[in-house]
Amino acid sequence: xxxxxxxxxxxxxxxxxxxxxxxxxxxxxxxxxxxxxxxxxxxxxxxxxxxxxxxxxxxxxxxxxxxxxxxxxxxxxxxxxxxxxxxxxxxxxxxxxxxxxxxxxxxxxxxxxxxxxxxxxxxxxxxxxxxxxxxxxxxxxxxxxxxxxxxxxxxxxxxxxxxxxxxxxxxxxxxxxxxxxxxxxxxxxxxxxxxxxxxxxxxxxxxxxxxxxxxxxxxxxxxxxxxxxxxxxx
Amino acid sequence: xxxxxxxxxxxxxxxxxxxxxxxxxxxxxxxxxxxxxxxxxxxxxxxxxxxxxxxxxxxxxxxxxxxxxxxxxxxxxxxxxxxxxxxxxxxxxxxxxxxxxxxxxxxxxxxxxxxxxxxxxxxxxxxxxxxxxxxxxxxxxxxxxxxxxxxxxxxxxxxxxxxxxxxxxxxxxxxxxxxxxxxxxxxxxxxxxxxxxxxxxxxxxxxxxxxxxxxxxxxxxxxxxxxxxxxxxxxxxxxxxxxxx
Ligand SMILES: Nc1ncnc2c1ncn2[C@@H]1O[C@H](COP(=O)(O)OP(=O)(O)OP(=O)(O)O)[C@@H](O)[C@H]1O
Ligand SMILES: [Mg+2]
Numbered sequence: 001x002x003x004x005x006x007x008x009x010x011x012x013x014x015x016x017x018x019x020x021x022x023x024x025x026x027x028x029x030x031x032x033x034x035x036x037x038x039x040x041x042x043x044x045x046x047x048x049x050x051x052x053x054x055x056x057x058x059x060x061x062x063x064x065x066x067x068x069x070x071x072x073x074x075x076x077x078x079x080x081x082x083x084x085x086x087x088x089x090x091x092x093x094x095x096x097x098x099x100x101x102x103x104x105x106x107x108x109x110x111x112x113x114x115x116x117x118x119x120x121x122x123x124x125x126x127x128x129x130x131x132x133x134x135x136x137x138x139x140x141x142x143x144x145x146x147x148x149x150x151x152x153x154x155x156x157x158x159x160x161x162x163x164x165x166x167x168x169x170x171x172x173x174x175x176x177x178x179x180x181x182x183x184x185x186x187x188x189x190x191x192x193x194x195x196x197x198x199x200x201x202x203x204x205x206x207x208x209x210x211x212x213x214x215x216x217x218x219x220x221x222x223x224x225x226x227x228x229x230x231x232x233x234x
Numbered sequence: 235x236x237x238x239x240x241x242x243x244x245x246x247x248x249x250x251x252x253x254x255x256x257x258x259x260x261x262x263x264x265x266x267x268x269x270x271x272x273x274x275x276x277x278x279x280x281x282x283x284x285x286x287x288x289x290x291x292x293x294x295x296x297x298x299x300x301x302x303x304x305x306x307x308x309x310x311x312x313x314x315x316x317x318x319x320x321x322x323x324x325x326x327x328x329x330x331x332x333x334x335x336x337x338x339x340x341x342x343x344x345x346x347x348x349x350x351x352x353x354x355x356x357x358x359x360x361x362x363x364x365x366x367x368x369x370x371x372x373x374x375x376x377x378x379x380x381x382x383x384x385x386x387x388x389x390x391x392x393x394x395x396x397x398x399x400x401x402x403x404x405x406x407x408x409x410x411x412x413x414x415x416x417x418x419x420x421x422x423x424x425x426x427x428x429x430x431x432x433x434x435x436x437x438x439x440x441x442x443x444x445x446x447x448x449x450x451x452x453x454x455x456x457x458x459x460x461x462x463x464x465x466x467x468x469x470x471x472x473x474x475x476x477x478x479x
Contacts, residue, residue, distance in 0.1 A: 015479060018479075034258065040431060050476065053322055053324065053457065053476060053477055053478065054320060054478070055475075055477040055478060055479050056477075067478065069322075071324070074323050074324040074325075075320065075323070075324050077322070079319060079322045081315040081318055081319055082315075083314065083315035083321040084315070085314060085315030085318065086252065086316065087246070087314075087315075087316060089250050089253050089254060090246070090249060090250060090253075094246075094249060098242055098245075098246045099319075099323070101241075101242035101245075102239050102242050102243075102320065102323050102324070103238070103323060104238060104324070108259050126253075132325045142319070161320045170249050222252060233328065
């Protein structure tokens with residue numbers, strides 16, 4: 001029985017001459033894991049390393065027991081980049097059909113993915129003419145294609161209204177209930193309570209790791225807890 | 235490499251171009267208009283200067299247009315995160331490049347068919363070799379433009395920079411390809427340089443078709459141009475990195 005889906009050991013990543021991840025060790029199991037931290041702390045860098053698109057200096061990253069980025073992982077890991085990575089000049093359905101073809105996934109999954117992010121009434125609209133939140137949902141839908149075992153989502157809920165955000169977090173939990181590992185980054189601290197497990201990151205290090213309740217402790221909210229931990233370390 | 239993915243990329247690129255009417259017009263109509271303009275320029279002059287310049291331009295237009303369109307389109311893809319996403323999926327780098335080459339090669343075939351039809355049918359360009367071979371040469375030129383466009387997109391960070399490769403990459407080839415001064419009449423150094431530039435062979439092939447029409451020498455030139463295109467695609471594949479800084 002394998003319980004660690006993602007296994008990061010001593011990961012060092014240098015970007016632009018700076019050590020962004022100075023030696024990260026971390027395990028992630030199935031369930032919804034939130035990666036929270038201030039802007040520039042290295043969240044995207046870590047997620048890119050898990051997907052295997054980040055050049056790393058040293059250390060290892062394993063996903064489902066294989067080295068990150070391995071050919072055999074490419075249809076088992078769904079990835080949403082921080083920038084909306086769909087084609088502006090194609091409709092939602094055309095985008096999904098294209099990525100489905102690349103993944104070798106059947107056409108009927110396209111409609112399911114569109115429905116899962118609640119874009120059915122926009123399916124034939126060109127992505128460039130959608131609102132920011134709708135576009136990021138189109139991007140999220142692509143990651144759902146092929147029913148991947150691991151979902152790596154870089155700030156997928158930015159710019160969404162509260163109702164949609166709740167719906168998406170429900171979707172993440174439905175996926176987790178089916179045994180998937182969902183790794184979601186956010187710099188909005190109030191999303192913390194929606195995770196099964198929470199990782200707080202600061203300057204490339206994990207400064208807290210636990211359930212939201214454990215991390216909050218006696219603090220009124222996660223944001224206050226984050227500040228407390230930072231001050232205690234100073 | 236998988237034909238499924240290559241075709242998916244090609245189909246997607248074609249859908250995008252179809253949606254972009256201005257680019258479509260530039261690809262298909264502009265070469266015809268420019269050939270007509272050239273014909274008109276020489277209209278009142280004695281002799282058949284159009285027959286002298288026409289074939290070279292039939293080689294140059296598909297090359298230039300495809301170079302420009304491809305370098306900007308792929309650069310956009312590199313910048314927008316879609317390339318990063320695709321490279322995290324089961325997509326070979328060659329699938330990506332060949333998909334683009336296939337889509338733009340197809341567009342080039344239509345473009346050349348139109349430009350050749352207008353030039354030969356309407357404007358009276360005299361061709362001694364078979365007209366279809368003129369089309370083949372034009373398509374190969376376009377594929378060359380696509381391959382080099384893909385390659386230079388790796389060395390540009392913005393669309394603005396990509397467009398600047400135009401004067402740096404294309405215009406020297408234009409000057410040395412034999413359009414202005416026959417290649418064997420160039421100073422020996424320049425003649426040697428023109429021998430290693432792909433557009434020279436493209437123009438040679440076109441001029442051969444209009445002139446002596448020795449098919450073997452046309453095919454040899456086509457082979458050289460294709461060789462450059464394949465080398466461009468291979469180098470382009472090498473510049474596509476799954477892992478980036
Ligand atoms: N392409 C790059 N080249 C050089 N440095 C980079 C590059 N991308 C990011 N960095 C640097 O790496 C550090 C971590 O960036 P990263 O994108 O991982 O942060 P983040 O936590 O995702 O921030 P945000 O919440 O704003 O998305 C930053 O200091 C940033 O300046
Ligand atoms: Mg980020």
